[in-house]
Amino acid sequence: MTHDPPPALRVQGLTLRYGSVRALDELYFDVAPGEVVALVGPSGCGKTSLLRCLTWLQQPTGGLIEIAGAPLGQERLPSGAIRRQSRRHIDRLRHRIGLVFQSLNLWPHLTARENVELPQRVVLGRSRTDARVRADAILDRLRVLELAEKVPGQLSGGQKQRVAIARALAMDPALMLFDEPTSSLDAELIQEVLSVLRGLAESGTTMLVVTHEIGFARHVAHRLLFMDQGRIVADGPPAQVIDHDPHPRVREFFDTVLAFRA
Amino acid sequence: MTFKPDFFLASLGDVLPAALINLQLALLAFLLAVAGGTALTLVRALKIRPVNWVIGVVISFIRGTPLMIQIFLFFYALPAAGIDLGPMTAGVLAIAFNSAVFITEIQRGSLAAIDPGQIEAAIALGLGSRPIWGRVVLPQLFRRILPMLVSEATVVIKGTALLSIITVVEMMRVAQRVGSANFSPFEPMVAAALGFLAINLVLSAAAQRLERRYASQRA
Ligand SMILES: Nc1ncnc2c1ncn2[C@@H]1O[C@H](COP(=O)(O)OP(=O)(O)O)[C@@H](O)[C@H]1O
Ligand SMILES: [Mg+2]
Numbered sequence: 001m002t003h004d005p006p007p008a009l010r011v012q013g014l015t016l017r018y019g020s021v022r023a024l025d026e027l028y029f030d031v032a033p034g035e036v037v038a039l040v041g042p043s044g045c046g047k048t049s050l051l052r053c054l055t056w057l058q059q060p061t062g063g064l065i066e067i068a069g070a071p072l073g074q075e076r077l078p079s080g081a082i083r084r085q086s087r088r089h090i091d092r093l094r095h096r097i098g099l100v101f102q103s104l105n106l107w108p109h110l111t112a113r114e115n116v117e118l119p120q121r122v123v124l125g126r127s128r129t130d131a132r133v134r135a136d137a138i139l140d141r142l143r144v145l146e147l148a149e150k151v152p153g154q155l156s157g158g159q160k161q162r163v164a165i166a167r168a169l170a171m172d173p174a175l176m177l178f179d180e181p182t183s184s185l186d187a188e189l190i191q192e193v194l195s196v197l198r199g200l201a202e203s204g205t206t207m208l209v210v211t212h213e214i215g216f217a218r219h220v221a222h223r224l225l226f227m228d229q230g231r232i233v234a235d236g237p238p239a240q241v242i243d244h245d246p247h248p249r250v251r252e253f254f255d256t257v258l259a260f261r262a
Numbered sequence: 263m264t265f266k267p268d269f270f271l272a273s274l275g276d277v278l279p280a281a282l283i284n285l286q287l288a289l290l291a292f293l294l295a296v297a298g299g300t301a302l303t304l305v306r307a308l309k310i311r312p313v314n315w316v317i318g319v320v321i322s323f324i325r326g327t328p329l330m331i332q333i334f335l336f337f338y339a340l341p342a343a344g345i346d347l348g349p350m351t352a353g354v355l356a357i358a359f360n361s362a363v364f365i366t367e368i369q370r371g372s373l374a375a376i377d378p379g380q381i382e383a384a385i386a387l388g389l390g391s392r393p394i395w396g397r398v399v400l401p402q403l404f405r406r407i408l409p410m411l412v413s414e415a416t417v418v419i420k421g422t423a424l425l426s427i428i429t430v431v432e433m434m435r436v437a438q439r440v441g442s443a444n445f446s447p448f449e450p451m452v453a454a455a456l457g458f459l460a461i462n463l464v465l466s467a468a469a470q471r472l473e474r475r476y477a478s479q480r481a
Contacts, residue, residue, distance in 0.1 A: 122397065
């Protein structure tokens, strides 16, 4: 008998309230290994909140998260009770999710290579040599190896983006999360970063990408989740959702975006 | 009063060797102050209310009273409480304690300037609080506060002169002795002043080189 591998991500009933604001309202979805999911929705619909909960930077109000089969943050005991995990336990799981922040958040006092090496050494306990070999391989793959000795202050936005991606990828995550990776970039750099993401997608990296780039969602993603007011209101093949989903908020969003491009 | 050059030169010979004592005391006090100040900063970051309240009271006492009085307190009050320290130890501890308070205040100011996003990135990657402090926050903090630390170090060096009042034989005390033995306090005092000045000039020159190196390395 064979078992399917567990989903890279499983979200069950995830809820986050800020006071009376329901930033996330009972989300249920899975991301399969190798799947590339575009997460789209109007500003303030809860996309960043979702990514922050998935890394436990923000503790959700309720619901369960599993990363490649391992519960994150809290788990359901056989008795049915929910138990909160210790910080140490959570820290041991966190590297399984690679988050690339909208603001990148590289460490400014370290070189690009050191940024990629540090978490490998500290969290995974890799040797200096192993961490360096891995860092250089990934920096090379993302075409920034020649910048390995530079500090973030000496890099362009697109270059920093790649280093931030490398830092997360070096931890061998089950899932990569991107928060609007192109939103802070100039027009010419957007294509550059999108092609990096396309490369990752083609090599089988599991990704959940918050994006407003319809082209990327349509041509690279396997699936599109549309969020509105903390809920997932559409979930399907990107072209299907973009062109035909009947939900009024989805139509309003894409019709506006597409009208601007026409 | 006349300035007697030969007596001045003779005083230099008597006074300057004692600068080594000031240097040793200052070095020890400053290292303790950096360690203690950083420890205070770490404790304060835990944000335990009553603890931070107590630290706050101690800080305002240290900042609001003369170092000379603090030195007296360490020298006279601690033995009364059953802790008998020699004048050197008491003096070094008093200066270190005073300086630690100023260092933790300097650190707190610069801590606010470190982007919290960097710390979130560290947390999201699974770094615990130890490596976050040790590898991410403190290295940046020390680089930022380097100029202020250097000026604090000069304060510590000058502060060692005050230890003369609790009988520590250092440059100032030697100058006073030479001055009163010869009924001419002025020349040895100028000699001691030059001693302190020389130490501090060397220190700030070294600090400038260090800063330039950081600046060119990580522009
Ligand atoms: N720290 C916070 N405190 C209170 N409300 C917040 C906070 N962060 C986000 N929100 C609210 O939660 C909702 C979702 O925000 P966010 O996840 O940033 O949306 P998006 O990334 O889709 O633009 C918004 O209504 C926002 O105002
Ligand atoms: Mg957002």
